[in-house]
Amino acid sequence: MRVAEAKTLDKYDDIAAFLFENPAQFLSVIREAHPAAVAEYLADLPQPEAIGILKSLDPSRQAEILSHLDEDLQLKVFQELSRDEKVALLLEMSPDDRADLFKALPEDYREALLPALAQAEREDIRRLCSYEEGTAGAVMTSDYATISPDMTAAEAIEHLREIAPDSETIYYTYVVDDQHRLLGFVSLRELILAPRDAKVSSFMKRDPIFVRVSDDQEEAARKIQKYDLIALPVLNEEDVMVGIITHDDAIDIITQEQTEDIEKLMAIGGAHGDTPYLKTPAWVHFKNRATWIVALAALGFVSGMIIHSFESTLMSLMILALYMPMVADTGGNTGSQAATVVVRALALGEISYEDIFKVLFKEFKVSLMLAVVLGLISWGKVMFLSQDASIPDGFSLGAIAIAIALALSIQVVSATLVGAVLPMLAHRFGQDPAVVASPALTTVVDITGLIIYFNTAKLILGI
Amino acid sequence: MRVAEAKTLDKYDDIAAFLFENPAQFLSVIREAHPAAVAEYLADLPQPEAIGILKSLDPSRQAEILSHLDEDLQLKVFQELSRDEKVALLLEMSPDDRADLFKALPEDYREALLPALAQAEREDIRRLCSYEEGTAGAVMTSDYATISPDMTAAEAIEHLREIAPDSETIYYTYVVDDQHRLLGFVSLRELILAPRDAKVSSFMKRDPIFVRVSDDQEEAARKIQKYDLIALPVLNEEDVMVGIITHDDAIDIITQEQTEDIEKLMAIGGAHGDTPYLKTPAWVHFKNRATWIVALAALGFVSGMIIHSFESTLMSLMILALYMPMVADTGGNTGSQAATVVVRALALGEISYEDIFKVLFKEFKVSLMLAVVLGLISWGKVMFLSQDASIPDGFSLGAIAIAIALALSIQVVSATLVGAVLPMLAHRFGQDPAVVASPALTTVVDITGLIIYFNTAKLILGI
Numbered sequence: 001m002r003v004a005e006a007k008t009l010d011k012y013d014d015i016a017a018f019l020f021e022n023p024a025q026f027l028s029v030i031r032e033a034h035p036a037a038v039a040e041y042l043a044d045l046p047q048p049e050a051i052g053i054l055k056s057l058d059p060s061r062q063a064e065i066l067s068h069l070d071e072d073l074q075l076k077v078f079q080e081l082s083r084d085e086k087v088a089l090l091l092e093m094s095p096d097d098r099a100d101l102f103k104a105l106p107e108d109y110r111e112a113l114l115p116a117l118a119q120a121e122r123e124d125i126r127r128l129c130s131y132e133e134g135t136a137g138a139v140m141t142s143d144y145a146t147i148s149p150d151m152t153a154a155e156a157i158e159h160l161r162e163i164a165p166d167s168e169t170i171y172y173t174y175v176v177d178d179q180h181r182l183l184g185f186v187s188l189r190e191l192i193l194a195p196r197d198a199k200v201s202s203f204m205k206r207d208p209i210f211v212r213v214s215d216d217q218e219e220a221a222r223k224i225q226k227y228d229l230i231a232l233p234v235l236n237e238e239d240v241m242v243g244i245i246t247h248d249d250a251i252d253i254i255t256q257e258q259t260e261d262i263e264k265l266m267a268i269g270g271a272h273g274d275t276p277y278l279k280t281p282a283w284v285h286f287k288n289r290a291t292w293i294v295a296l297a298a299l300g301f302v303s304g305m306i307i308h309s310f311e312s313t314l315m316s317l318m319i320l321a322l323y324m325p326m327v328a329d330t331g332g333n334t335g336s337q338a339a340t341v342v343v344r345a346l347a348l349g350e351i352s353y354e355d356i357f358k359v360l361f362k363e364f365k366v367s368l369m370l371a372v373v374l375g376l377i378s379w380g381k382v383m384f385l386s387q388d389a390s391i392p393d394g395f396s397l398g399a400i401a402i403a404i405a406l407a408l409s410i411q412v413v414s415a416t417l418v419g420a421v422l423p424m425l426a427h428r429f430g431q432d433p434a435v436v437a438s439p440a441l442t443t444v445v446d447i448t449g450l451i452i453y454f455n456t457a458k459l460i461l462g463i
Numbered sequence: 464m465r466v467a468e469a470k471t472l473d474k475y476d477d478i479a480a481f482l483f484e485n486p487a488q489f490l491s492v493i494r495e496a497h498p499a500a501v502a503e504y505l506a507d508l509p510q511p512e513a514i515g516i517l518k519s520l521d522p523s524r525q526a527e528i529l530s531h532l533d534e535d536l537q538l539k540v541f542q543e544l545s546r547d548e549k550v551a552l553l554l555e556m557s558p559d560d561r562a563d564l565f566k567a568l569p570e571d572y573r574e575a576l577l578p579a580l581a582q583a584e585r586e587d588i589r590r591l592c593s594y595e596e597g598t599a600g601a602v603m604t605s606d607y608a609t610i611s612p613d614m615t616a617a618e619a620i621e622h623l624r625e626i627a628p629d630s631e632t633i634y635y636t637y638v639v640d641d642q643h644r645l646l647g648f649v650s651l652r653e654l655i656l657a658p659r660d661a662k663v664s665s666f667m668k669r670d671p672i673f674v675r676v677s678d679d680q681e682e683a684a685r686k687i688q689k690y691d692l693i694a695l696p697v698l699n700e701e702d703v704m705v706g707i708i709t710h711d712d713a714i715d716i717i718t719q720e721q722t723e724d725i726e727k728l729m730a731i732g733g734a735h736g737d738t739p740y741l742k743t744p745a746w747v748h749f750k751n752r753a754t755w756i757v758a759l760a761a762l763g764f765v766s767g768m769i770i771h772s773f774e775s776t777l778m779s780l781m782i783l784a785l786y787m788p789m790v791a792d793t794g795g796n797t798g799s800q801a802a803t804v805v806v807r808a809l810a811l812g813e814i815s816y817e818d819i820f821k822v823l824f825k826e827f828k829v830s831l832m833l834a835v836v837l838g839l840i841s842w843g844k845v846m847f848l849s850q851d852a853s854i855p856d857g858f859s860l861g862a863i864a865i866a867i868a869l870a871l872s873i874q875v876v877s878a879t880l881v882g883a884v885l886p887m888l889a890h891r892f893g894q895d896p897a898v899v900a901s902p903a904l905t906t907v908v909d910i911t912g913l914i915i916y917f918n919t920a921k922l923i924l925g926i
Binding site for chain 2: 036192252258307341377
């Protein structure tokens, strides 16, 4: 019994499973289930089938579901529709989804469709499409509720009731002057609590948080996060309100930016953030990864040359060659850790370029501790592994072990500092800190590591 | 003029700057600005000053601001208050923030405070504190609006107006039966649009999306994201509603989980996610990083032994030693990339363990392409760098270059597959995929890489 309840309670959460058990209810579920759940279900069906089901629905339902499908499926469905169906669908879509779909359409499609739309929609689409990708303007929607400051609470609520059906949210209402400049905002909660005949201007919140159309979408998302907002108003340079960004957009923006950060950390290019892993063709994955990996392999030439230049040293003391990888790896690992922590702290706004010396000092302390521990381990490694190694006269294993351990310790400190400083410099010069982390960094500290390694060895062992 | 407007429009966005220009308005700003902005401002002040300002505010304002401060500052402030002030503050805090603060208090404090609280609050705190960290139960709040299915729309709105002041959100209202089991939900938008005397049961949404108290907090956050929810109901095993998780919690959860993922990718332990970088003492950073790095250094023994076991091969063909680091690095880089992409796809729910063969096949195709490109580069590297190297009789540079290039290509393929499969296995066995990525992986594929390297060389060159 209880299980059964639970099952129906969350049935819309896994439509496929539910439909399998209750095929009779297929259509009602497709019509009533949460659009996101239906979209997920359709995405797993063979495309012709998914498109067939979507075509059987009315435009407003189509629009709801489409907005949860990824772009290429959206396009495929859209192109299957007749011109009239296309227009009907576009009119039902929310302005931001509509603009995104429109941007993805082939040029000739757009030209063919625009005349079929009313003046208002045409301009709305043109305007929303005009903002640069990644800006607040490009993610905002133009369906939002505004009221004038001299309305009473009762009038405002009545107004909201009228526009509710096609407004993205009615929980935040923005108070604007006759030139549509933002004066303040009221939440529906405040409207409901206010005396019916109180003027909006008497209880509205002044100085609302906002972003400019040209601000970075991540900045907008972080403001929504910081101030726990349901929606954030977007103003143009004249302080005129032109749109809102909603809490659900904020989560998607943050997830997408985070994917990009991680991929940059691992030197993976391309906005894989948008299309799911399995839907991305192998050669696209290849393109995204190859660029950096090849660049790193090229950079590897330098380490190759350095090793080459110390060939004589290696010839005279073969054992040094055996421990090159150990020094390289340890440097790479400690450097990557430092870089990761700093990149993340920058991304979360915990530190800025001004803190560079504080950061370097902290990383220096951390690296000293790591250097001691790792130095001892590597010393033990050499003493143990090479106890019966053939060592040329004039050299003692003990001295060699100390030389290697010392070199490794110095490398740990330098790699950590390099790992901390590179992201901060990238940040300082308007680059994304993440790109200089991990693989890129590993290759860089390999070079410094080898130089430190061989010179320390020569110095201590007097080769 | 316009600039001035803009300035005041977003003044609460940077209080420090604003107060610097308008010191006279200090108190009014501290009292009226967005609590998150005030919290940010206080966090940068010397602690005694910050605490002094907070103490000067009334409990409800204190509670608002406190919820935006990080935990250790919250505790410091709290301990500065008199017992009565403490109680007053606790009563004003939202249940989830209150429970979190309570959990952080020293044992004796809690015992001393509990009796001063009313029965209801005591039980609420005990209950919220009872859920395991990281579960939906531990992040939910118990301030939410419920109505009965036979209320009319008008009655429901009237009810909401009454409870609005101390309910986390009134925009989603949950319909429960007499045993408080979840039957459905209505949004305030629907309530406002519904005919005044329509019964809630006639227009409420049935089968709402929900999570169980024991579900992972990230699952809850992802549902809020997937279904664009403002709040998500939390049920116990008896389908009784016990709390809600709100959209702003979802963003914080996703950001926090993200930080943990990235740090795991880089083999950094500890929940650094909570305390900001600079506020975390160096030795804590050290602890967080050392564990893994030391483990990896220990694991490095294995690679050391392998190199050691091939010492004779290296002796007879010194040149092989020079290119060990190149093979190790390339394998580490390609492997980390594969692992990163897979870890991310798992985190976003794009793939699950069932897809392992699809994933392996895709990664295989990607790695073949990478292998060809990187193999050619490494061949060129050897031919160029070692053109004048002293090569023992019976060996040709060409053959050696081919052997090294081939070994590297095989290593790229194997490292990529290992990088893809390890996170999926970790996921399959309930471990966090991220922990087996990057540094950990690098060290693992170093081992496979060396074995591939030396055996390929021996095979091709017949050493």
